[in-house]
Structures are given as structure tokens and as C-alpha cells.
Amino acid sequence: MLREKVDVIDGYEVIVLDSASQIRVEDKGRVVIAASNGGRESGRAAILAGCALVVFNDAGVGKERAGVIGLDLIDERGIPGMAVSHDSAEISDGLGTWNHGILSCVNEAAAALGVSEGMSVRDAVNRVCEVWKERS
Numbered sequence: 001m002l003r004e005k006v007d008v009i010d011g012y013e014v015i016v017l018d019s020a021s022q023i024r025v026e027d028k029g030r031v032v033i034a035a036s037n038g039g040r041e042s043g044r045a046a047i048l049a050g051c052a053l054v055v056f057n058d059a060g061v062g063k064e065r066a067g068v069i070g071l072d073l074i075d076e077r078g079i080p081g082m083a084v085s086h087d088s089a090e091i092s093d094g095l096g097t098w099n100h101g102i103l104s105c106v107n108e109a110a111a112a113l114g115v116s117e118g119m120s121v122r123d124a125v126n127r128v129c130e131v132w133k134e135r136s
Contacts, residue, residue: 002094010129011061016094023049031125035094043073047129053128055121057097071107080128
């Protein structure tokens with residue numbers, strides 16, 4: 001079970017998980033990158049834990065796919081979220097998402113912070129943290 005802190009960006013811890021089902025209460029205020037399970041239950045877990053930002057790694061992101069459902073749920077709470085398609089990124093784990101992921105879907109909360117499809121996960125997370133730092 002992968003659960004690794006991989007970086008601290010402008011005070012926000014970046015936590016990499018095998019699955020969004022591993023999100024915990026102590027992830028409040030953290031950036032979470034999860035290798036799978038970007039659906040309704042994962043969105044709920046991210047909301048309940050109070051994650052600052054969530055990146056879902058979700059196979060074949062599309063309108064009815066799990067990643068989009070998870071993104072919609074967290075967007076309703078103002079949590080920036082992004083999804084990386086397994087197919088487009090050729091990756092299937094959290095560290096691969098962090099190191100090589102390219103965004104295939106972004107929710108409105110993330111887009112409002114300057115994040116867009118086609119950005120690397122690292123660039124997108126850095127962008128969000130930079131905006132938050134400027135606003136505080």
C-alpha cells in the first residue's frame with residue numbers, strides 16, 4: 001500500500017496514494033494524488049477529509065467516467081481537482097501520475113486557478129499552490 005509524502009510546495013504536503021480510498025482525515029489541507037478510484041466514493045472521501053486539491057488517475061476519462069464524477073463532487077465543495085487518463089499517460093500508479101501525468105480533465109475550481117487540460121500534474125499542482133500563496 002503506497003502512501004508517500006513526495007514534496008512540500010508552498011507549505012502544502014503532496015501525498016501519493018495507490019487509491020483514493022486511502023484518503024484519511026489527517027489529509028486535511030494536503031494535496032492528494034491517487035492512482036485509482038476517482039469516482040463518487042473517492043470524491044466523498046476527499047470532501048470528508050478536507051483535502052486541498054485532488055488528482056485522480058482514472059482510465060479513459062470521459063463524461064460518465066469515474067474521474068469526472070469524482071471531480072464534479074469535489075468541485076461542488078470548491079476543491080480543485082484534476083484527472084489523468086491511464087490511456088493517455090500510460091501510467092497506472094500514484095508515483096507515475098506525479099512524475100509523468102498529463103491532465104485530461106480539470107474541474108471548474110482548478111480551472112479558476114489557471115489549470116488546464118494538457119498540463120503536467122507537477123506544473124498544475126505548482127500553479128495552484130503558487131496562486132494560493134499569492135492570495136494568502
